[in-house]
Amino acid sequence: xxxxxxxxxxxxxxxxxxxxxxxxxxxxxxxxxxxxxxxxxxxxxxxxxxxxxxxxxxxxxxxxxxxxxxxxxxxxxxxxxxxxxxxxxxxxxxxxxxxxx
Amino acid sequence: xxxxxxxxxxxxxxxxxxxxxxxxxxxxxxxxxxxxxxxxxxxxxxxxxxxxxxxxxxxxxxxxxxxxxxxxxxxxxxxxxxxxxxxxxxxxxxxxxxxxxxxxxxxxxxxxxxxxxxxxxxxxxxxxxxxxxxxxxxxxxxxxxxxxxxxxxxxxxxxxxxxxxxxxxxxxxxxxxxxxxxxxxxxxxxxxxxxxxxxxxxxxxxxxxxxxxxxxxxxxxxxxxxxxxxxxxxxxxxxxxxxxxxxxxxxxxxxxxxxxxxxxxxxxxxxxxxxxxxxxxxxxxxxxxxxxxxxxxxxxxxxxxxxxxxxxxxxxxxxxxxxxxxxxxxxxxxxxxxxxxxxxxxxxxxxxxxxxxxxxxxxxxxxxxxxxxxxxxxxxxxxxxxxxxxxxxxxxxxxxxxxxxxxxxxxxxxxxxxxxxxxxxxxxxxxxxxxxxxxxxxxxxxxxxxxxxxxxxxxxxxxxxxxxxxxxxxxxxxxxxxxxxxxxxxxxxxxxxxxxxx
Numbered sequence: 001x002x003x004x005x006x007x008x009x010x011x012x013x014x015x016x017x018x019x020x021x022x023x024x025x026x027x028x029x030x031x032x033x034x035x036x037x038x039x040x041x042x043x044x045x046x047x048x049x050x051x052x053x054x055x056x057x058x059x060x061x062x063x064x065x066x067x068x069x070x071x072x073x074x075x076x077x078x079x080x081x082x083x084x085x086x087x088x089x090x091x092x093x094x095x096x097x098x099x100x101x
Numbered sequence: 102x103x104x105x106x107x108x109x110x111x112x113x114x115x116x117x118x119x120x121x122x123x124x125x126x127x128x129x130x131x132x133x134x135x136x137x138x139x140x141x142x143x144x145x146x147x148x149x150x151x152x153x154x155x156x157x158x159x160x161x162x163x164x165x166x167x168x169x170x171x172x173x174x175x176x177x178x179x180x181x182x183x184x185x186x187x188x189x190x191x192x193x194x195x196x197x198x199x200x201x202x203x204x205x206x207x208x209x210x211x212x213x214x215x216x217x218x219x220x221x222x223x224x225x226x227x228x229x230x231x232x233x234x235x236x237x238x239x240x241x242x243x244x245x246x247x248x249x250x251x252x253x254x255x256x257x258x259x260x261x262x263x264x265x266x267x268x269x270x271x272x273x274x275x276x277x278x279x280x281x282x283x284x285x286x287x288x289x290x291x292x293x294x295x296x297x298x299x300x301x302x303x304x305x306x307x308x309x310x311x312x313x314x315x316x317x318x319x320x321x322x323x324x325x326x327x328x329x330x331x332x333x334x335x336x337x338x339x340x341x342x343x344x345x346x347x348x349x350x351x352x353x354x355x356x357x358x359x360x361x362x363x364x365x366x367x368x369x370x371x372x373x374x375x376x377x378x379x380x381x382x383x384x385x386x387x388x389x390x391x392x393x394x395x396x397x398x399x400x401x402x403x404x405x406x407x408x409x410x411x412x413x414x415x416x417x418x419x420x421x422x423x424x425x426x427x428x429x430x431x432x433x434x435x436x437x438x439x440x441x442x443x444x445x446x447x448x449x450x451x452x453x454x455x456x457x458x459x460x461x462x463x464x465x466x467x468x469x470x471x472x473x474x475x476x477x478x479x480x481x482x483x484x485x486x487x488x489x490x491x492x493x494x495x496x497x498x499x500x501x502x503x504x505x506x507x508x509x510x511x512x513x514x515x516x517x518x519x520x521x522x523x524x525x526x527x528x529x530x531x532x533x534x535x536x537x538x539x540x541x542x543x544x545x546x547x548x549x550x551x552x553x554x555x556x557x558x559x560x561x562x563x564x565x566x567x568x569x570x571x572x573x574x575x576x577x578x579x580x581x582x583x584x585x586x587x588x589x590x591x592x593x594x595x596x597x598x599x600x601x602x603x
Contacts, residue, residue: 003590007474010412014503019426020433020450027466034528035471041529041585045487048494049558055489056496058316058346059302059545059571065345085440093454094435095443 005038102131110135110293114152114556115181115275115329122180123169128189129180133162133224136182140226140273143603148248149258149260149268152195153227158182178336179222184268187228188235189320190309191215194528196313199231199261202242202460203438212309213341214278222338226274229264233462234429235285235313237261238534241525242464250293252561252600256518258384259289259534265323266293272601276333277323283417284315284513284538287550291513291564294552294596296330297323302347302545304335305593306341309451314424315346317417317542325552325597327581329562331359334574344441358575362582365399369580370506372568374410375537381516382558387563390510391553394587395510395580405505407498409491413540416491418532420482420543421477426472429465432457454473456536467528496544503570508580546570549577551585552596562596 009028012035018021023031077090088094102110109120109130121127137155139200144216146148165180185191188198190504194214211219217223232242240263242247250258251271258267262279266289269277279286281299290297298321312318321332371392376385383436396402425428433454434440435449442455461469475484515536524531541548549566565584569576589595 014468015473017454017478019469019473020457021461021469022454031467031547034467036476037486038418038467038471038528039474040547041486041532042418043420044412044415045491046345046483048409048412048491053493054492055486056492057270057489059113059496059543060346060348061444065342068343071156075209079123080436082209083206083437085434085438086443093525095445095447097449099448 007032007039102135103257107135107138108313109576111139111272113275114326115178115324115332117498118181118275119178119332122165122546123175123515125169125237125431127556129162129224130159132180133158133182133226136226137272143271144273146249146254146272146603147273148246148253148269149229149263149264149271150184150227151197151199151230152541154194154225154357156532157194158224158226165222165224169343169499172469173600175566176222176336178332181223181276181430182226182274183218183223183333184229184274185215185225185261185276186265186279186312188229188231188280188542189214189278191225192224194228195226196242196311198235199233199243199245199466200460201434201439202456204256206438208309210309213343214337215304215309217337217339223276223336227267229262229277231264233465234311234425235261235280235282236425236464236468238284238288238531239524240264241521242462244462246522250518251603252518254295256520256561257292259292259518261285262289262323266290266295266297268598269295269323269325273323276329278320278333278337279323280310280318280320281542282317283421284535286323286566287513287538287548287566290323290434290550292518292562293362294562294600295323295325296327296549296551297321297540298330298334298577299547300334300338300574301348303346304352304547304574305338306344306347306501308341313422315428316424317421319542327578327585328359331355331551331578343555348572352571353575355575355578358578359582361579362586364395364580364583367400367580368369368404368506369395369400369402370502370503370509371402372410372509372511373404373406374408375511379515380512381558383558384512384516384563387554387556391565391584392510392511395584398583398587405502405504405509407540410540412441412491413495413534414536416488416495417539418471419488420474422468423475424472426469429469432460464528469574479583492543495540497544499540499544499570507567507578511538511566511568513566515555517561517563518560519595541568547577548576551581553584553588554596555599568577
């Protein structure tokens with residue numbers, strides 16, 4: 001039922017931008033089709049679960065977990081930066097944050 | 102060592118190896134070397150491993166041997182080799198979660214599971230292949246190429262933990278650790294003729310487990326026998342203060358239950374919604390036969406209805422992508438792994454977008470966008486909100502069922518192992534592989550898959566799923582062990598011994 005496509009390539013491009021992923025035109029077209037297909041399949045969740053049903057976010061009752069306030073060893077800066085794509089002066093080196101115009 | 106000697110070590114159970122090593126009949130190093138030789142021999146065809154730690158494994162084994170020689174206490178699985186899914190961090194060992202975005206990353210810390218494996222005396226042989234970030238049912242979504250099913254190299258080994266299941270099925274390791282978010286331990290277990298267990302949520306530490314969907318992810322054992330799975334479960338399970346969802350209670354006595362193997366008087370429920378239509382004929386046939394065996398062994402079998410299970414798959418494919426899209430935000434090319442497009446001119450957002458485009462595979466991108474959509478304003482209530490309500494209804498169905506019966510049974514998967522490429526173009530068809538395994542992840546209770554025979558039409562393994570309530574993990578080991586013993590008695594051997602030579 002491709003005539004009923006409800007996800008446009010523009011919407012996919014918007015989602016990709018929100019998720020910080022640069023997609024090719026081919027990907028935009030393919031994902032629009034596939035996301036539409038998947039969303040049709042999962043929209044069934046709307047058929048059940050009326051207002052009075054509580055939402056469940058987690059299998060366990062979530063409670064705050066405390067531990068004793070004692071110092072435990074952490075990782076050294078050297079160990080952490082060893083896995084970084086770029087490091088400088090014991091810090092992560094990152095690209096510029098602002099556009100410099 | 103002779104070829105026969107090597108063969109007998111790699112065919113042994115973990116239980117037998119542990120006993121032989123501690124008794125001094127064989128050294129841990131000999132056992133490790135036998136398994137490394139087996140890996141070198143068959144893994145070019147199977148591709149269960151992404152990284153083989155020859156040197157590290159031998160050093161771990163030699164350290165165990167030194168302890169035993171010195172009369173020092175050793176753990177319950179001292180010297181037993183184990184294969185580790187590449188989703189767990191291990192200091193200094195490449196850890197990719199099957200993704201190109203983490204290629205070459207060597208973690209600076211051990212996961213909780215690795216800590217426990219070391220305490221138990223296990224020897225970690227290497228890291229096993231998986232669908233990228235555990236998203237998939239076939240390992241075809243690994244960034245490093247698929248794993249092949251040892252029963253038929255043209256077929257998928259299941260996923261996401263196809264590497265762990267194939268490693269055990271191909272006698273490359275007696276034990277492996279997997280993770281199960283929607284069936285990623287049990288479904289590979291079913292299609293490779295091995296045993297796979299998803300413990301109760303919170304039963305095994307998630308510390309150092311690269312997160313897919315935090316409210317669903319659970320680590321668990323992969324083995325060739327129910328007893329071996331129990332031994333590994335006991336070793337890796339238990340409280341870890343570094344995981345806030347870790348249950349602060351002792352692990353249920355899974356080893357004792359596997360020894361007990363007695364279903365007399367037990368009430369077993371068959372889930373109406375997880376049988377019949379949509380299940381391959383040979384899967385249904387073997388399932389019915391296994392149920393009949395349990396009845397003959399003295400269990401009372403009834404049918405139960407879990408009407409909302411019908412909606413579990415839909416809810417899962419909203420909840421999982423939602424959590425995954427949030428968890429995978431950490432792969433931004435700044436702190437670890439790949440960075441792309443950093444030409445000195447591009448800004449941080451452009452570099453992030455280029456990095457994620459280059460580092461993530463097709464299925465990961467698809468699910469991240471699905472999750473982003475489900476969580477976005479205007480759609481949240483209709484998708485993620487509704488899915489969370491369905492999750493409550495699924496948990497309620499389990500609660501009502503466990504009021505009537507001790508355990509629930511179903512086939513683990515609708516079909517036996519399919520051929521590569523068969524379901525790649527149709528994501529929804531791929532998702533249907535997990536239709537019977539997903540409800541347990543949503544509710545957070547536990548389940549096991551064990552082999553119950555070969556489907557007559559294709560000669561491939563069929564798995565049976567045993568589901569038990571949260572923190573009643575021992576029940577599935579009791580039932581699984583009883584059924585396994587009856588089947589072995591009938592066949593004269595474990596099913597895995599019928600797998601063709603590689």
